[in-house]
Amino acid sequence: MPRFAANLSMMFNEVPFLDRFEAAAKAGFAAVEFLFPYEYPADEIGKRLHGNGLTQALFNLPPGDWKAGERGFAARPDHFAALQQSLTTALPYAQATGVKRLHLMAGIADLNDPKAVAAFRKSVAHAAEFLAPHGLDVVIEPINPRNVPGYFLNDFLFARDLINELRIPNLKLQFDIYHCQIIHGDVTMRLREMMPIIGHIQIASIPSRNEPDGEELNYPFLFEELDRLGYDGFVGCEYNPRGNTTDGLAWFRPYAGAKS
Numbered sequence: 001m002p003r004f005a006a007n008l009s010m011m012f013n014e015v016p017f018l019d020r021f022e023a024a025a026k027a028g029f030a031a032v033e034f035l036f037p038y039e040y041p042a043d044e045i046g047k048r049l050h051g052n053g054l055t056q057a058l059f060n061l062p063p064g065d066w067k068a069g070e071r072g073f074a075a076r077p078d079h080f081a082a083l084q085q086s087l088t089t090a091l092p093y094a095q096a097t098g099v100k101r102l103h104l105m106a107g108i109a110d111l112n113d114p115k116a117v118a119a120f121r122k123s124v125a126h127a128a129e130f131l132a133p134h135g136l137d138v139v140i141e142p143i144n145p146r147n148v149p150g151y152f153l154n155d156f157l158f159a160r161d162l163i164n165e166l167r168i169p170n171l172k173l174q175f176d177i178y179h180c181q182i183i184h185g186d187v188t189m190r191l192r193e194m195m196p197i198i199g200h201i202q203i204a205s206i207p208s209r210n211e212p213d214g215e216e217l218n219y220p221f222l223f224e225e226l227d228r229l230g231y232d233g234f235v236g237c238e239y240n241p242r243g244n245t246t247d248g249l250a251w252f253r254p255y256a257g258a259k260s
């Protein structure tokens with residue numbers, strides 16, 4: 001049975017961020033993820049997480065000025081110092097939560113620009129090397145161009161080839177089924193092919209990005225497929241609830257209470 005992680009950036013927005021840990025635990029989640037914890041002290045995040053008996057599945061490295069449109073530095077030539085600083089900033093949060101993987105965002109850059117590709121390779125390798133002694137994996141995630149226009153990493157095949165080429169043991173793929181369906185389709189065959197390099201999975205209905213309970217994909221089939229493929233990582237619920245978060249959890253009821 002998949003191990004679901006509530007995404008606290010998108011779910012349980014009925015309450016302030018720090019109270020979403022308790023809300024997720026009460027709803028039956030054993031794990032959580034979120035985009036960024038950096039507005040809050042690391043020890044407070046750790047306290048809320050552990051105080052509610054939760055496991056931290058994932059969070060993102062600092063992306064730069066999110067409100068100004070920055071989406072990470074990894075593929076941006078001349079931003080290597082910012083990337084190095086983002087690793088140092090994230091480390092206390094990783095230690096406070098005990099998370100085992102961090103998402104390195106690529107940034108707004110052109111996948112056809114050789115300088116951006118070179119910057120991305122250098123950043124990915126550096127981040128993995130920096131985080132390995134701390135027992136942390138780095139995950140990279142292709143994101144569809146409708147949600148984030150201009151995002152560098154917009155191709156699962158490019159990400160797959162880079163990971164296979166670099167052969168860095170703690171570098172993995174963050175496979176968001178929502179993005180994969182929008183970019184490429186053929187989700188099941190891509191999951192089967194890429195499973196050996198997948199370090200984290202995320203879900204949402206397509207095209208709405210709401211609860212994974214209908215529309216374009218048959219999620220019950222995909223959840224069984226993840227079991228058939230032996231996936232034992234987390235499945236992050238990175239979706240926007242249609243209304244009240246708890247009211248929209250009918251899809252999750254069969255899985256609530258699964259141990260992390």
Ligand SMILES: O=C(O)C(=O)CO
Nearest residue numbers: 035060103141143176
């Ligand atoms: O936009 C997304 O899908 C993300 O997961 C950002 O981290």
